Amino acid sequence: MESRSEQILNTIIDHYIQTAEPVGSRSISKKLPVSLSAATIRNVMSDLTDSGFLSQPHTSAGRVPTDLAYRHYVDRLQANPTPELVDLEAEEEQFAELAKRCPRLEDLLQETANELTQATHCVGMLLPPRSGPSRLKKVELLGISQTQVLVILVTQTGMVKNRILPLKECPPQEDLDKIAGILCGQFAGQSIEEIHLNFLERLTDDAKELSAQAIRIGKKALEIEAAGEVYVSGSANLCEYPEFFDHHSLYKVYRQFENKEALASMFEALTKTEGLHVQIGGENRAFGLESCSVLASTYGTQGALLGGIALVGPTRIDYPKVIEAIGRSSRKLSYAVNHFLIEGR
Amino acid sequence: MESRSEQILNTIIDHYIQTAEPVGSRSISKKLPVSLSAATIRNVMSDLTDSGFLSQPHTSAGRVPTDLAYRHYVDRLQANPTPELVDLEAEEEQFAELAKRCPRLEDLLQETANELTQATHCVGMLLPPRSGPSRLKKVELLGISQTQVLVILVTQTGMVKNRILPLKECPPQEDLDKIAGILCGQFAGQSIEEIHLNFLERLTDDAKELSAQAIRIGKKALEIEAAGEVYVSGSANLCEYPEFFDHHSLYKVYRQFENKEALASMFEALTKTEGLHVQIGGENRAFGLESCSVLASTYGTQGALLGGIALVGPTRIDYPKVIEAIGRSSRKLSYAVNHFLIEGR
DNA sequence: TTTAGCACTCACGAGCGAAGAGTGCTAATC
DNA sequence: GATTAGCACTCTTCGCTCGTGAGTGCTAAA
Numbered sequence: 001m002e003s004r005s006e007q008i009l010n011t012i013i014d015h016y017i018q019t020a021e022p023v024g025s026r027s028i029s030k031k032l033p034v035s036l037s038a039a040t041i042r043n044v045m046s047d048l049t050d051s052g053f054l055s056q057p058h059t060s061a062g063r064v065p066t067d068l069a070y071r072h073y074v075d076r077l078q079a080n081p082t083p084e085l086v087d088l089e090a091e092e093e094q095f096a097e098l099a100k101r102c103p104r105l106e107d108l109l110q111e112t113a114n115e116l117t118q119a120t121h122c123v124g125m126l127l128p129p130r131s132g133p134s135r136l137k138k139v140e141l142l143g144i145s146q147t148q149v150l151v152i153l154v155t156q157t158g159m160v161k162n163r164i165l166p167l168k169e170c171p172p173q174e175d176l177d178k179i180a181g182i183l184c185g186q187f188a189g190q191s192i193e194e195i196h197l198n199f200l201e202r203l204t205d206d207a208k209e210l211s212a213q214a215i216r217i218g219k220k221a222l223e224i225e226a227a228g229e230v231y232v233s234g235s236a237n238l239c240e241y242p243e244f245f246d247h248h249s250l251y252k253v254y255r256q257f258e259n260k261e262a263l264a265s266m267f268e269a270l271t272k273t274e275g276l277h278v279q280i281g282g283e284n285r286a287f288g289l290e291s292c293s294v295l296a297s298t299y300g301t302q303g304a305l306l307g308g309i310a311l312v313g314p315t316r317i318d319y320p321k322v323i324e325a326i327g328r329s330s331r332k333l334s335y336a337v338n339h340f341l342i343e344g345r
Numbered sequence: 346m347e348s349r350s351e352q353i354l355n356t357i358i359d360h361y362i363q364t365a366e367p368v369g370s371r372s373i374s375k376k377l378p379v380s381l382s383a384a385t386i387r388n389v390m391s392d393l394t395d396s397g398f399l400s401q402p403h404t405s406a407g408r409v410p411t412d413l414a415y416r417h418y419v420d421r422l423q424a425n426p427t428p429e430l431v432d433l434e435a436e437e438e439q440f441a442e443l444a445k446r447c448p449r450l451e452d453l454l455q456e457t458a459n460e461l462t463q464a465t466h467c468v469g470m471l472l473p474p475r476s477g478p479s480r481l482k483k484v485e486l487l488g489i490s491q492t493q494v495l496v497i498l499v500t501q502t503g504m505v506k507n508r509i510l511p512l513k514e515c516p517p518q519e520d521l522d523k524i525a526g527i528l529c530g531q532f533a534g535q536s537i538e539e540i541h542l543n544f545l546e547r548l549t550d551d552a553k554e555l556s557a558q559a560i561r562i563g564k565k566a567l568e569i570e571a572a573g574e575v576y577v578s579g580s581a582n583l584c585e586y587p588e589f590f591d592h593h594s595l596y597k598v599y600r601q602f603e604n605k606e607a608l609a610s611m612f613e614a615l616t617k618t619e620g621l622h623v624q625i626g627g628e629n630r631a632f633g634l635e636s637c638s639v640l641a642s643t644y645g646t647q648g649a650l651l652g653g654i655a656l657v658g659p660t661r662i663d664y665p666k667v668i669e670a671i672g673r674s675s676r677k678l679s680y681a682v683n684h685f686l687i688e689g690r
Numbered sequence: 691t692t693t694a695g696c697a698c699t700c701a702c703g704a705g706c707g708a709a710g711a712g713t714g715c716t717a718a719t720c
Numbered sequence: 721g722a723t724t725a726g727c728a729c730t731c732t733t734c735g736c737t738c739g740t741g742a743g744t745g746c747t748a749a750a
Contacts, residue, residue, distance in 0.1 A: 024743055037693050042744070060699040060743050104509050138487060144503045152497065152505055158489040160497055160507040164449050235580070236599035239592045247584045247592075254581035369712055382724050387713070405712050405731040 005044045006076075008032065009053055012045075013065045013073050017316050020242050022062030067281035067315060070293070074278050074319055082320070091328070095335045105129075105157065108336050110231060113309065116329045117234030120322050122313035123257070126231040127267045129300050129307035129337060134159065136192055139183045139221060141176040149176065151221040153192065157337075165220055171213065179214045183221065196222045230263040243314045249291055256288040263287070270296035271308040276323065276330075281315045293317050297326050299333035309333060350389045351421075353377070354398055357390075358410045358418050362661050365587045367407030412626035412660060415638070419623050419664055429669065436673070440680045450474075450502065453681050455576060458654065461674045462579030465667050467658035468602070471576040472612045474645050474652035474682060479504065481537050484528045484566060486521040494521065496566040498537065502682075510565055516558065524559045528566065541567045575608040588659045594636055601633040608632070615641035616653040621668065621675075626660045638662050642671050644678035654678060 011031055012023045025041040032041075045063055048054045053072065054063040065073075102108035109126055117124035140152040149165040170176075186202065187195045195202065199219050210218070235257055244250045256262055266287040270277045279294045287294075289312065296310035311317075311326055356376055360368045370386040377386075390408055393399045398417065399408040410418075447453035454471055462469035485497040494510045515521075531547065532540045540547065544564050555563070580602055589595045601607055611632040615622045624639045632639075634657065641655035656662075656671055 022743090026743080038743095039693055039695090039745095040691085043692090046745080056744090058700060059745095060701075062743065137489070138485075140483075140485065140497075142483060142499060144482070144501070148503070150499065150503050150505070152485075152499070154487060154495065154497070156489070158493070158495050158509060160495070160505065162505040164503060234603065236596055236603060239596035239599060245592050247590050247595075250592075250595075251581055251584035254584060258579065258581060367712090371712080383712095384714095384724055384726090385722085388723090391714080401713090403731060404714095405729080407712065 005048060006072075007034075008041060008044050009048055009065075009069060010073060010076070012054065012063060013069060016065055017318055020316060022057055022064050024062040027062075065316075067283070070280045070315055070319070074280065077319060077323065078276070078278070086328075091331065092335065095332050095339075098332070099336060099339055105159065105336065109307070109333065110233070112329055112332055112336070113231060113233045116309070116311065116325060117237060120311055120313070120318075120325050121234075121237045121240060122311040122317065122322065123235045123237055124233045125263060125267070125308075125310040125312065126233070127264075127271065127308035127310075128229070128231070134191065135189050136184075136187050136195065136222075138188070139180045141180045141217070141221060143170045143173050143176055146170055149217065149221075153222070155192070156189070165217065167217070171217075175214065176217075179210065179218055182210065183218050187222075192222060230260060230267065232257055232263075238313075241314045241316075243291070243316065253289065253292060259288065266294065267296070267308045267310065270294070270310065271298045271306070274298045274301075274306075276326065278319070278323070291315070293319075295319075295322055295326050297330040299330045300337040301334070307333065307337070350393060351417075353386060353389050354393055354410075354414060355418060355421070357399065357408060358414060361410055362663055365661060367402055367409050369407040410661075412628070415625045415660055415664070419625065422664060422668065423621070423623070427665070429672070431673075431676075436676065437680065440677050440684075443677070444681060444684055450504065450681065454652070454678065455578070457674055457677055457681070458576060458578045461654070461656065461670060462582060465656055465658070465663075465670050466579075466582045466585060467656040467662065467667065468580045468582055469578045470608060470612070470655040470657065471578070472609075472616065472653035472655075473574070473576070479536065480534050481529075481532050481540065481567075483533070484525045486525045486562070486566060488515045488518050488521055491515055494562065494566075498567070500537070501534075510562065512562070516562075520559065521562075524555065524563055527555065528563050532567075537567060575605060575612060577602055577608075583658075586659045586661075588636070588661065598634065598637060604633065611639065612641070612653045612655065615639070615655065616643045616651070619643045619646075619651075621671065623664070623668070636660070638664075640664075640667055640671050642675040644675045645682040646679070652678065652682070 008028060011028055015023045015027065015031065025038040025045060028041050028045075029036055029038045045054060048069075049056065049063065053066055053069040055066050056063055098108060098111065102111055106128065109128055113124040113126040116122075134155040134157050136153065137156045138152075138154040140150075140154075142150040142152070144150050144164070147167055147170060149167055149170055151163055151165055153161045155161075171179075196219075199222065200215075235254065238244050238250065238253060244253070266284075266289075269286075270279070276295065276297045279296075281293060282290050284290055284292060284294055291314070292312050293315045294310055294312050295317075296308055298306055298308055300306045309326065309329055311322055313322070353373060356373050357368045360372060360376065370383040370390060373386050373390075374381055374383040390399060393414075394401065394408065398411055398414040400411050401408055443453060443456065447456055451473065454473055458469040458471040461467075479500040479502050481498065482501045483497075483499040485495075485499075487495040487497070489495050489509070492512055492515060494512055494515055496508055496510055498506045500506075516524075541564075544567065545560075580599065583589050583595065583598060589598070611629075611634075614631075615624070621640065621642045624641075626638060627635050629635055629637060629639055636659070637657050638660045639655055639657050640662075641653055643651055643653055645651045654671065654674055656667055658667070
């Protein structure tokens, strides 16, 4: 793809992102820095249509970028990132301000997601950091009925996870306390994930004190619960986009937003590797969001708390702006997670 | 208001609920059990319009019920409740099934809300039971940094609440354990609300052991956190209703659904007294939902866990059906809460 | 290779008229 | 006096036509 047609394509995309209307050759001719007649642009546009970068709603209308065009546009954007004017000091200050307002990590995460959706007019999604890699601080076992034990795990970052374990018969509270004590003594300071993987191997020296049932309870207690909740914010924003004025397409998207399994699997796919991931239109078919673009970024660091943040909008999203915004938020969240890690040590 | 015009009004409402189209005199004449000509119906409809029960989109169109009409309709519905064919045994069985699937109270609540939204095509809202009235089982204090204490409260119903307490200086863990131990010893089995109200009076005999700071921590630890999260489910359902095809009205409503403060204050207003509450159209202006009807019911019992469940739909909602559905759900949730109370004792 | 010119296409909006649903009023009927 | 039939009237809706204009594709000249 030679440079001139690429330039024209990008101009078309920019224009379409602003107006949401099919773009004609004349408006591009006026907008281009080099002087080219509308006829020339038309020839190029015709070629671009043939190669699948543009499409026409009808024969005599202007052109609309296809998913492929956006793909190209975003790839170029990511290959030549604009030198971001990041004022790290100012950011850190802002963050300190935020951290003061939100004593709990969860609140801070939500607050950040809310800010992001307001700034971008997209729908924000937040995957809280997985507790797996964070280190155990305390285990508590409480019998709450003849057949149920309440397990409370506290991590060194101050996260509290709890679930109820169904049992055939619940041992007396003293035994539960003893099991919890042994688990704590042996595993505090280790990552929950690791403990769980090698539970039996690690549990050797004090194991004789424990009955088979106790070992079973201990092992179950440390099971990491299913992938966390996805927090969705700003879903009303989608109503503003002309591409979703049609209530049926809106319905389809909103349905997906309630399909927590789909969202979780989306995040799983998008946070496999660190950094920013952009998925455009049809690339999201697996998650039922083929009319949307999804931009996702990880935050935190591998091995520590790793979470994900994503923005969902129409494919005609303002990629440069949104990419910058999500970058800033992801830095903010990384600060936050580190902050809580250090403070929580 | 004499009986005949009331009958006609109710028939109009029923018809409008089904079709969402202005109702004409002829269709009512055909639908009424007694035989009346369209002209007669017209006279009555004209009177009803004068007294504010009906309105006309334009002069030559049929009539549409006003909020006042729905108010009448619902009041009559609640005054003469249809003898519900409630098969309590079957319900209890269904509930047992559900309880088996959802070991945690929270999951059960959400699952029930989801079922309800699917059955009614409304938006469901759930206010989890307030923890205030439930009895304390355990208090845990964990220092997680130089200036922060993590407070974990466990109730006898197996609810775990946690928050981080900012402090000038965090005492050593042994002191925290001691404080927690004393709190537990003195207050276990009492309702959190009560403890908090009379904290100082109740804390006498062991108080000498505690420093001023410890007492302050203890008091703060038992503070009931702000009104809980409201869980919203099925918001996509609104897209299906013709009254929300206009994207702007949809936007307004969805905005409100994200305004958690408004929702919380709505629940506060609607769960002040036990039982079912119906708020129609303009009656919801304070919560920004003047284009909707809200049906809310409490569940659980005063003094135990009291929560709320609500359905939001267009004012043209199928009141009889939805009232029955919410009644069933509220019974189910009350079972659940009792179940968890008894099991958790 | 680029550009000017031109014929052609097609959505969009305005304007118009017929159809139809529904009303309000009046006069006749029970 | 209530009810009803009849009728004129209103107003939306739908389909139709037609002009407009944005935009295209093609061709021939620069």
